[in-house]
Amino acid sequence: MADCTICTAYQKKELAIVYEDATVMAFLSPAPASVGHLRVCTKSHVQKLRDVPDAIASYLFFTASFAAMTVFDQLGAHGTNIILNEGLDRYGPHASIDIIPRKADDGLSFQWEPKQLGESAMASVMERLKDKAFFIGKEKPAKQEPASVDKAPERMEKKQEEGVDYQIRHIMRIP
Numbered sequence: 001m002a003d004c005t006i007c008t009a010y011q012k013k014e015l016a017i018v019y020e021d022a023t024v025m026a027f028l029s030p031a032p033a034s035v036g037h038l039r040v041c042t043k044s045h046v047q048k049l050r051d052v053p054d055a056i057a058s059y060l061f062f063t064a065s066f067a068a069m070t071v072f073d074q075l076g077a078h079g080t081n082i083i084l085n086e087g088l089d090r091y092g093p094h095a096s097i098d099i100i101p102r103k104a105d106d107g108l109s110f111q112w113e114p115k116q117l118g119e120s121a122m123a124s125v126m127e128r129l130k131d132k133a134f135f136i137g138k139e140k141p142a143k144q145e146p147a148s149v150d151k152a153p154e155r156m157e158k159k160q161e162e163g164v165d166y167q168i169r170h171i172m173r174i175p
Helices: 005-011 054-075 119-135 147-161 166-173
Strands: 016-020 024-028 038-042 079-085 096-102
Touching: 016 054, 024 054, 038 054, 054 079, 054 096
Parallel strands: none
Antiparallel strands: 016 024, 024 038, 038 096, 079 096
């Protein structure tokens, strides 16, 4: 997409890509919040996560999880902030996931002033969200996905069969 900074930078080979396959890529943020700040996104242009086929969305988060583990292992991060960006941000309209390495006393602050909602406003929001949340956990109707999507879940299963189980590695990392 012409007005998407990520797509344009990718086409011009201007991204510092640390991982890439046919479906997703992870690259160093051009405007990092901390050393090792990564962005993970689909290679095909997509603006909202809801527009990503389920298999690719699953693989996108799987890749982001491994990117976060790499930040822990290779950069000695004490923690991470993982942020989903949708719609228009300073990089353009391309959905992506930020992996921001954190260290104690790093000076980063993601604090915001909490909104004070009255009881009726809170009840109204609760009702609007709860009324539409009935579909969570329910299977979506099957969509026909492009052939290139089919390999993403297979890669996840293969990595798990090879013993690269993220949850086990994560537990082993806990001091």
